[in-house]
Amino acid sequence: MSIDMADISGKEDVLRIATARGAIKLKPETIQRIREKTLGKGDVVTTAQIAGILAAKKTPEIIPLCHPIPITKVDVQISVGNSTVTVESTVQSLSKTGVEMEALVATSVALLTVWDMVKPYEKDQEGQYPDTEIEEIRVVSKTKQPTKNSQGREQHETQKHP
Amino acid sequence: MSIDMADISGKEDVLRIATARGAIKLKPETIQRIREKTLGKGDVVTTAQIAGILAAKKTPEIIPLCHPIPITKVDVQISVGNSTVTVESTVQSLSKTGVEMEALVATSVALLTVWDMVKPYEKDQEGQYPDTEIEEIRVVSKTKQPTKNSQGREQHETQKHP
Amino acid sequence: MSIDMADISGKEDVLRIATARGAIKLKPETIQRIREKTLGKGDVVTTAQIAGILAAKKTPEIIPLCHPIPITKVDVQISVGNSTVTVESTVQSLSKTGVEMEALVATSVALLTVWDMVKPYEKDQEGQYPDTEIEEIRVVSKTKQPTKNSQGREQHETQKHP
Amino acid sequence: MSIDMADISGKEDVLRIATARGAIKLKPETIQRIREKTLGKGDVVTTAQIAGILAAKKTPEIIPLCHPIPITKVDVQISVGNSTVTVESTVQSLSKTGVEMEALVATSVALLTVWDMVKPYEKDQEGQYPDTEIEEIRVVSKTKQPTKNSQGREQHETQKHP
Amino acid sequence: MSIDMADISGKEDVLRIATARGAIKLKPETIQRIREKTLGKGDVVTTAQIAGILAAKKTPEIIPLCHPIPITKVDVQISVGNSTVTVESTVQSLSKTGVEMEALVATSVALLTVWDMVKPYEKDQEGQYPDTEIEEIRVVSKTKQPTKNSQGREQHETQKHP
């Protein structure tokens, strides 16, 4: 059985948009510190956003069979809940293949960056992480939109999954 | 509030080991195809293992405040269950700081690589992923072991969290 | 004398395909182990394929004057002979410049990965490699094909060199 | 306040050219050695050119909110004056966004590479650099040119700043 | 004349610290917006800090003859003046060679990131940057400090250059 990077040469350049979401479960005290911006390592939210944006651009380097595509927008939204921090990343590209992997990579790396920045507050006395967990990384939606050069076709084909 | 890469100059080089685990929920048919090795893109297990190993080495490039450390071993185990594929990554380093982020990055990227390779089987007719989900990424254990040069201290300090 | 990255701004986006081939000479026992999949480090063939695919995407980062181009397909075929393992890589891109360097980089890195995985079996008692050799890395063929947007021109211009 | 990678999906692919310039102030003896090519580490000019070209391609990896764009040309010119080495980099791309950051990154990295190669000659007895300084990194010009597909509009919009 | 990456095999692992500083000249209105955090692209200061930290770790990849060294700390301080933003980066490593290039790269990339984030406010009507300039990138200080394993030698050898 051979490894195969799919041939997308014949596919059309279309505006493709994908959104992926995930969360990290943290201790209430850690959540409190993120809200109050009293974490020793600095601004978690901005750092995780930047890490996510940079990671989206690194997708073809990280995921072996992903194609290099010209990303035209990355948006990483981070919301701090009561017991979790949620990351939702949206990626756009005018390309021959979808961008759900880019959105998933951005989300995963933003969540991992949150973990890295709250390590001292999440570790117990033995240095373990009994409570910390990254959970429910999903593709929220995946869309194609007709470009200026391909009008006349249906406006877009999408469907949201909560 | 400033961003701060922690100063580890004064910490000791000790053998540090961390294991992280996570899972991806897939359709039964996809699981079946992975078992039977009938996926169009090729051997999911080996590809995910290699992606995980390469990603562990990329950790300081992906997670902004991680230090570059000399990884001495990466082991990515993948097990195919009934409705999930589970990844468990163990990283070792003789270094001044722990390797849990490296193990978490290896696990996350291996799971994302599984997703990438099963995309055609997981998508529904609208191109969405109603069932696919990465879940429960955790640090299973984190250990320090005395090196040849630091004998006499306690054997190791560890504790497993299932 | 100045270093110059060629100006390709005025060239046309055409489907470009290139195939490069090379081989690595190994001990008969090593070849036997690859066939029987009894190498300690794991599946040589899949690992070399993935390394080759990832390397093709890294070409503009590795070869100083190569342009970044949108690769649409990479295929790395590995065949195990009696005394050599042969790698043949084919790369496609819809781009302004050819992809022979990408195919050569994929082939070279796949061959180097084979070497890395068989080191313990190829080394002699002094730790040297008297028999191992990478040999005959060549461009097998280089083609242009008219795209949907440029029909009417000649079908393709190619020629095979054995 | 959220970090935002600008959405360029709707912008047109146009030939974009930018030139950036900067200088590094060096000791007269160091300048003399560069001219006479008697530096221990080798040919400063060619090394700095290559470092600049490679860095231009790395721009979206280095500058968090830069988009990945298909660079079609990089030209790094280095001139050795009496007390400074001047670098002038020109980058071209057929893309949806300008290339001034790419030209600035190429220029900055070429200047840093010059510094790295002349370290032994610039350091004083305490290992400090009292004289060395990178200065006046500027965008010299930024231009758009109509492509074959967008004729009829104005020829180009440019203006030079000395 | 050959290119030569210096041999540091015989040098001692010592704690090495270097600080580099530089500035970017901006329009008063842009400075005002940075202070008030009303820039469209988001938090300039945190983004530039993270870009600088990540770049310090990339130094051996960007500067051809730099050695890969285990950085133990990076600190990027950004201060907003009346007409300039100043960046001062300090890098530490327990290594065989100094870290001034790492500090210079961190400073340069943080300054370039500031530029990237204020582009819309610095451009004039022709899309040029008549006022923007990166200036006076210097090594402020370079130090060696005895490690725990090498006590008895002089405390440190440093000297500040304003």
Place this chain on the structure above:
Amino acid sequence: MSIDMADISGKEDVLRIATARGAIKLKPETIQRIREKTLGKGDVVTTAQIAGILAAKKTPEIIPLCHPIPITKVDVQISVGNSTVTVESTVQSLSKTGVEMEALVATSVALLTVWDMVKPYEKDQEGQYPDTEIEEIRVVSKTKQPTKNSQGREQHETQKHP
């Protein structure tokens, strides 16, 4: 069969040196142009040396199961013969594992860079490369040398293979 990055945690840090050599066969006219430095793209020798040095540092990123090690020296020698250009790369590291892969990667990438820079002179009228070939990439020697901290053991264990 699992992929396995070997555990080197227990191995000793020793000065390790490896030399790898290979050649590229070129047309006599191309060789002539390299000698006379009349190639359009610039100084082949320096460019190939730098590409090789940078590639040696990238080895753990390119070869999946290679460990990241602190390279202390890379030397890439290029000699222009009558019908071939020969590259010989020597890499040193004070590390727990050998550096033959680093030397092989440096040599391979330097040879590929030569190819890239002579493309216009090697292509025939159909755009093919009937004569160009990379050949005989071998490990010339692999050595360990006792460090200052491990004196008393045998001087080194080496053996040359022509």
